[in-house]
Amino acid sequence: MKQVKLLAVLLLFCSTVFIGCKKDDVDPVEESPYVGIWKGTTNSGDSLRFTISDVQGKPMLTSYDVNVRVNYAGTQLTTNQKGTNSNGYSEVIGDKIEFKIDPVAVAGTFTSTTTLEGTYKGEVAVPAPGTIQGTFTAKKQ
DSSP: OHHHHHHHHHHHHHHHHHHHTSOOOOOOOOOOTTOEEEEEEETTSOEEEEEEEEETTEEEEEEEEEEEEEEETTEEEEEEEEEEOTTOSEEOBTTEEEEEETTEEEEEEESSSSEEEEEEEEEEOSSSSEEEEEEEEEEEO
């Protein structure tokens, strides 16, 4: 009988230690609704694609692929700018994102969880000095 009581006390002690050492349940961080692939066009019809990824719990621009048309001596030239950075180029703050595709500054606002609208502007030196600027709209894919 003495051994049964000792065993019962030992089991009670072990279960108390086990329950007391249990890790607290941690609520997972909710992923930003802006994480995903965004495709759209500029007001001049050029295509663009952005990827927003979760980087250590923050929504970050991790890739871009943008076509930009430039008028040079009456000829339309298209240049493609693209890049990927797994650490992110820029963080989405609230519903806004700003970044630079050198030498063009881009500013966007997520007007909903499926629509990104913005502007771009920059001074270019090639093929001739000038300013490119416009607006864009992208939809989450």
